[in-house]
Amino acid sequence: QVQLVExxxxxxxxxxxxxLSCAASTTTFRNYAMGWFRQAPGKxxxxxxAINWSNxxxxxxxxxxxxxxxxxxxxxxxxxxxxxxxxxEDTAVYYCAASPIFVMRITAYRYWGQGTQVTVSS
Numbered sequence: 045q046v047q048l049v050e051x052x053x054x055x056x057x058x059x060x061x062x063x064l065s066c067a068a069s070t071t072t073f074r075n076y077a078m079g080w081f082r083q084a085p086g087k088x089x090x091x092x093x094a095i096n097w098s099n100x101x102x103x104x105x106x107x108x109x110x111x112x113x114x115x116x117x118x119x120x121x122x123x124x125x126x127x128x129x130x131x132x133e134d135t136a137v138y139y140c141a142a143s144p145i146f147v148m149r150i151t152a153y154r155y156w157g158q159g160t161q162v163t164v165s166s
Contacts, residue, residue, distance in 0.1 A: 045070070045155070046068055046069065046070050046072070046073070046076060046142045046155040047068065047069035047070070047155070048066055048067070048068055048069075048140050048141070048142060048155055048156065048157035049066070049067050049069075049157055049158070050064060050065070050066050050138065050139065050140050050157040050158065050159060050160040051064070051065050051066075051067070051160060052064040052065050052160060053138060053160030053161045053162045054161075054162070054163070055163045055164075055165065056130055056162075056163070056164055056165070057164070057165050058130060058131055058132055058164055058165065058166055059129060059130065060130050060164070061126070061127060061128045061129075061130065062127045062130065062162060063124060063125070063126050063127070064080070064124065064125040064127065064138055064140075064160060064162075065122055065123070065124055066078065066080075066122060066123040066124070066125075066140030066157060067121065067122050068121040068122065068123075068142070069121075070121070071121070073118060073121040073142075074097055074118040075097055075144075076097060076142040076143060076144060076155075077094055077095065077096050077097055077142070077143045077144070077145060077146040077147070078094065078095050078114070078116055078123040078140060078141070078142055078143075079091065079092075079093065079094040079095075079140070079141045079142075079143060079148075079153055080092040080093045080094070080114060080123075080125045080138060080139070080140055080141075081138070081139045081140075081141060081150065081153075082134075082136035082137065082138045082139070082162075083136055083137050083139070083159075084135060084136040084137075087136075089139070089150060090105070091103075091105050091148045091149075091150065092104070092105055092108055092112065092125070092138070093105065093108065093112055093113075093114040093125060094114065094143075094146065094147070094148060095114045095115065095116050095123065096146040097118075097146070099115070099116050099118070101146065102114055103146075103147075103148050105148075107133075108127075108134075111127065111128050111129045111130075112125060112126065112127050112128070113125070113126040113128075114126075123140055125138070125140075127162070130162075130164045131164060132164045132165065132166040133164075134162060134164050135162060135163050135164050136162060137159040137160065137161050137162075138159060138160050138161075138162050139156055139157055139158075139159045140156075140157045141153035141154075141155060141156045141157070142154065142155040
């Protein structure tokens with residue numbers, strides 16, 4: 045079992061930046077791929093980015109590629125999402141999640157945080 049807690053959300057103007065953090069409670073953190081997902085009001089939860097356990101490979105949704113960067117520090121048991129050049133359409137609740145396999149599909153992620161709100165004003 046993995047317990048995850050997100051932080052770092054807030055309000056920012058379009059073009060600004062935020063860095064989200066996801067702290068894990070288990071020493072087996074290094075055994076999981078980590079993902080970031082987001083859900084806007086009235087919409088399905090969607091994939092944003094993922095990183096494998098060894099911090100050597102990443103996936104990004106096309107909507108954030110070139111603007112967002114996912115990373116992890118296994119010693120600190122923390123995953124990050126650096127968000128630059130934010131757009132109003134990035135507004136959503138952002139969730140981190142852990143998966144035993146390195147994939148994009150949401151059904152592979154078995155452990156989830158509670159989410160952190162990101163609001164981008166126009």
